[in-house]
Each structure stands twice: as C-alpha cells, then as structure tokens.
Amino acid sequence: MMPAANPTLIQNPLRQPADLLRRYTIYAVIVAVILAMSVHLLVYGTDWSRMGSPSEIAETAISLLPNLNFIPKIVSPLLDTALMAFWGTLLAVVMSVPVSYLAAATTTPSMIFTFPIGRGLIVLSRSTHEIIFALIFVATLGLGPLPGILALACRSVGFMSKTTAEAMENVDRGPIEAIAATGAGPTARFLFGVVPQVFPMFLGNAIFAFDANVRRAAILGMVGAGGIGLHFSEQMKSYNYGNAGACVLAVVILVVVGEIVSNRIRTKLISG
C-alpha cells in the first residue's frame, strides 16, 4: 500500500492512480473495439443505399401487422410445432440417460475410453445449432416433422446430459455407502442411491429443455423440418407480410404459453 499523505485520511485502495489508469485503459480499449466494429459492420458493411427512407421502413413494418384471417390456417402447424418440441424433449431425455452415465466421472466405466466419448457427445450437441442438425436430418429423411424431432433431440441431449452428469458427480455419497453396506450390487446402488437424489433436478431440467425446444421448433420449418416455420418462410418469400405477421404472432403466443406452463410446473415440482 502506498503511504497516505495524511495519516487520518483513509484511502480506497481501488482509487490508487495506477489502478484508475488500468481501469480507464480497459474502458478505452472496449470503447475503441466497439467503435471499430460498428464502423466496419454497420457503416461499411451495410448497403445504406438500399435501406429505404423512414416512410418506406414504416410502410413495411405496418404491412407486417398480423392478418388475423390467416390464424385459423396455422393452428394445425402450430400444434405440430408444440408436438415436435414434446417429442424432441422426450427423445433427448431418453438419450441423455446413457450419455450422462458415460460422461459423469463417478459412474463412467472407463475414464480413458468412455468418459471422453460422453463429454465429446455433450460438446458436439451443445455447440451445433439446431438448424444444422435439421439440415442433416432433412437431407437423410426427407421433409416433415420427423427430422425436426430428431434435430431437437440431438440439440437438447447435450444440455440434459451435462446437467445430469454434473448432478450425478455431486450426489451425496452417504446413501450410496449405506446401500452398499447392505450388500447391494452396483445396479441397486445406482437405482436407489443415485437416482432418487438426481431425479427432481432431472425432471426440472427436462421441463426447461421443453421450454427451449418450443422456441427452437418454431424455426425448424424454415429448412423444411415441419411446423410453423415453413408457413412463416413461405409467406415471407411470397411477400404476404400480413400472413407472415400472423405466424409470428402465433409463435409468440405459443412461446409465452409454453414458458408460463413450464414455469408453473417447475415451481410446483420444486415446492413439492
């Protein structure tokens, strides 16, 4: 600490000149980087001559207002979207059991062979966008909700397995040891020692994954994987902006309802 000039004055160590200089340098660098990127992307990267005048922009925005007459036609694809999310989540839940078994350091059969496989699957699933999975499955399976379901399952299995594996690594060893002391084998130890501790969190995460999957399912149709996204992109491409706006309204309603429902269920699960 630097000796204070006036011993009665208490100095804030974070206000030393060196620290202040360092802090403001960091701020300056951040601002400079943001400015440089803005200039590069937003000033030079954007074709400003093609951007309409304010009145044209307003006109397009108004033409996007939902055409309510179109709503009855998209109820069925909206239901498709919700069901795709449901099945995708269910498949992910089923798939996450073996994957998290492999990826949890406490349960994996071999730290050298199976543990990296489990972790690798999790990383691959979490870092690949659902659209990319959908593209691969559409190419192999054709159009329709089936590739969408598989894409959602592949996308959310990483989240499910990661949280479950972490929970399994952090379980309380007491019950497991107590069960082992009765002479129980590894299966019984897992079923009665680990599963009851992990299960409530697992269920909560499954509901969270469903909520996220509803959002994801809404766009999968844009690459042909079923649901409302297909109608949205069709209407956009044929410049029926009013109808496209109706699709967006439907998606917003679906997502908000999904979020409210899943929040309800989750708080109920947590409170018992």
Add this chain to the structure above:
Amino acid sequence: MADNTADLHKIYLSGRRAARLVKYGAGLALLVFGFWTVSFLEIPMDRLFGLFGRLGPMLANRIFPPDLAYATDWKVLLSLVETIEMSILGAFFGTVIAIPLAWWAAWNITPNRTILYPFARAVIVLCRSVPALILGFLLVAIFVFGPFAGVLALTIGTIGFTGKLMAEQAETIDMGPVEAMRATGAGPLKVFIFGIWPQVKPAWSGIIIYNWDARLRGSTILGFVGAGGIGLHLRLQISQLEYHAAMGIIILVVVLVIFSEAMSHFLRERLR
C-alpha cells in the same frame, strides 16, 4: 381416529396408493397422448427405422471428407470475423439497453411499480418470445440485407435474455443497503448506482459473458435469412447440394463455438 400404529400404517399406505395411482394414471395419459401425436404428425415410422441405414452411407459419401480448403478460403474466414463482430456488437448494445430494463423489471428495486415495472416486463417478454431467426428475417425485410439486421436481431435477443436473468438476479439482493440509501433521501438513480450496482455487478458480469456466448451461437445461423455472417455461405452451399463444403463450414462453426464456450467459461471463472 387412528390411535394405534397399525391404523396409522393403513392410512399411510392408502395415501401412498392414491398418490401412486395418480402418478401412473398421469404416465398412462401421457403415453396415450404421445402415441396419438405420432399419428397426428403423420410420422412415417418406416423412415425412422431406415434412418441408420441411410445416415451411414450419406455421412460417408456426401458429407464425410469435409471441404476444409473451401472453409479456410479468405472470403469465408472474413465472414466468420463478421459473425464474431455481429455477436459482440449485438451483445454490447443489447446489454446497454437491458441494464436499465432489468433494474425496472425487478420488483424489489424498481423505481416505479405502476408504469415502469409492467413496461420493462412487457419489453423483456416480447424480446424473449421471438426466435432470433424469425426476427432476423423480419428485420431483413424491414431494413436491409446484411449485418445491420443481424446486429439488431441479436440486440433484441440480448435484451430478452439478459433482461430476464438480470432482473431475476436483482430480486435476490440484500435490501439493507438499498433502504439505507433511500433513508438518506437519495434519488432512484443514486440508489441504483451506490446501493444496487455493487451488489449485482459480479452476477451481472457473468450473465453478460454468458449472453455473448449464446449470441455467438445464434449469429452463426442468422446469415440463413440474409442477416449477415457465415450462415449465408452455409445456405449457399446447402442450396447447391455441396455438402462437402457445407460440412467444412459446419466444422468451422463448431470449432468457433467450442472456443467461445471455453473462453466464456474461463472469463466467468476468473470473475469469481
């Protein structure tokens, strides 16, 4: 009244039996619902079972040697840089807007519960409920093709994402310093800066970094609808059925996302 243990045990058992009946009934209903949805979605089961037969050859022939020479072309790499810039700009602008919104949308610290609180909540919910790809498509239609629409879409996504998390975090703070500040007669802004900000800063920094990571994932795909970034190249290659080149781009994107995830993890660990 049950005054001996046998009666108590009977009551306990009957309660458990009823609970179990409800549980199994719900499970059965879910199963029936699930199988009804298969017919509703018109899922061709034969295709599902033929999946593995087709996925193998397709991965081997059409996808497998990923065209990394194309993916490391300077044009593609430049669009990758554009993607990163879009994510940083979107995350930055969105966070700047989200900080006051989160302050207003936290019930315990909001300066005004009748107007600002519902307003901020509504903005955050609206921003959250539109998937990024749909938003990008709409903004490209309204404004202009290119990264401008992408940055705007990411900004809106950030507001929804960080706004909710930050507000939830702010609702758990210690109200003592806030009330002490209020008791001195400080205005809402001063209460925020000196009573609330120091408490929420560590958690909010974590949320901001995590949000950047999430936006980077979203920005890799925004080019699909012409909103800038590497997604455009992916779209082009897919439309031309150049799966080798598309796979090269996908690998590039996955590497980028894994790198960003590692970086965000490292930064958040350092904050702690």
